[in-house]
Amino acid sequence: MKLHKKDRQKILKETIKENPFITDEELAEKFSVSIQTIRLDRLELSIPELRERIKNVAQKNFSEEVRSLPIEEVIGEIIDISLDEQAISLLEIKPDHVFKRNNIARGHHLFAQANSLAVALMNDELALTAKANIKFVRQVLLGERVIAKAKVTGIDHDKGRTIVEVQSFVNQEIVFKGEFSMYRSRKNG
Amino acid sequence: MKLHKKDRQKILKETIKENPFITDEELAEKFSVSIQTIRLDRLELSIPELRERIKNVAQKNFSEEVRSLPIEEVIGEIIDISLDEQAISLLEIKPDHVFKRNNIARGHHLFAQANSLAVALMNDELALTAKANIKFVRQVLLGERVIAKAKVTGIDHDKGRTIVEVQSFVNQEIVFKGEFSMYRSRKNG
Structure with missing residues (x-):
């Protein structure tokens, strides 16, 4: 039009x-x-x-906000974050992220972006991933920019587990989704 | 004794x-x-x-056996492989695999070892991960050697999906397990 x-x-x-x-x-x-x-x-x-x-x-510096890991250990660039609520990161798919044969991004890089964002989201000094249930919805190619959006969807106070849902997009089209069950050292207030 | x-x-x-x-x-x-x-x-x-x-x-050269990716793209060292049946790999946890703060191996490296072994196991030129359901059973530390064992547990001929179960061990103690649903270009014979 x-x-x-x-x-x-x-x-x-x-x-x-x-x-x-x-x-x-x-x-x-x-x-x-x-x-x-x-x-x-x-x-x-x-x-x-x-x-x-x-x-x-990205100029906004989130390094003081993130508690669970040094910000340089987050895979991708954090664009926005509110601890224990939601976070967004951006990962540009570079040559070392793809299978050489077909330029398709390797699954563990999409996983790493989502998983490290889930860790960063925890308002705790110690956060580890206990379980994850993930789906690679469509292939991501060299040069594409992956926006991962993470949000806390549930907290199990007894077990000290936090559920984080992550959806990753390329051009607003979903490419990856995952549900992460996060262990944390302190029960969330 | x-x-x-x-x-x-x-x-x-x-x-x-x-x-x-x-x-x-x-x-x-x-x-x-x-x-x-x-x-x-x-x-x-x-x-x-x-x-x-x-x-x-490791001296046995598996590079001619593996079809779905060049063997150097496998994360860890392949110790044994029978295509579409089972495979074993070894990953030694080095400083760049761990959180600096606590020397605990980052989840995505254990995932990458297991996932790339599942890809390597496919007797096909093109294999991609569609879904995964994973559990981090216990923390893995700097210097530990992770043995991942993958086996094909089911094949869905209609959808062209292959189910691969991976269990990873340190000193025969289970540290990670995952079920991977693999997409492949050809239906398995």
Whole structure:
């Protein structure tokens, strides 16, 4: 659907606000215009390019918030986190994440992103994974950016276990989901 | 239980045959003798040290057997494999596998060992993980050697899915188990 420039720019602005990780290519396809048009739109609207948008979001330093592990041990980049509630991270699939033969991301990297986000989410000095139930919904390819969204969905005070659900997306399409049962040293208040 | 030398050496030989990955320290403890005694026993029995025993087992080259991925993409060292039946691998937990804070192995490395062994087990050019249900039974520490044993327990010919069960052990104590549902490009014959 082709829109008039004014309408397109309005929706463009909302789209980027909702999903700051969308690329110019994806926007061009969405609006059936050229990438050049999207770039001009962004310039006119003073919306920085994707790389800058990611940097802006990631500039917030979460290292003081995360308690269960040093932030550099989180696989992927934390974009947002509220301990014991929800967290978001971004992992760009690089050559060392994929099977050489077919450029498909290896499962344990998607698992590592989700699992380390679940650990980071725990408001505790010690958090370990007890169980996980995971599903690889679709293949992820070299160069794709995986957004993992984790949220605490339940707490078992007696056992000291916290249930964390993680869903990972590429371009808002789900690629991985997992339910993690986390052990923690202190019962959650 | 202290044994006479002759009896000890007989049981020692059998023990190492059953579990070639046992260390001299573990043997010394088992027989309530010094490590030096175990070393002398091994010398007299012409049993090479652990490092050599692992090399001997690993010297068999499985790279022509494994079809689903280049053997260097398997996490850990393949010790034995019969495609579509069973496989064994060994992963030594090194400093980059553990949380810095407590030297506990990070879950995704145990997962990667088990998952890549399940992939290697597939007698197919293309094999991907669809689902997994995993349990971390006990913590694994820096320096421990994890033996993963994978076996095919079921094949769904219609869906083209193969079920692989993996159990991982440290000193014959179970530390991890997982059930992997593997997608493969060809239905298994």
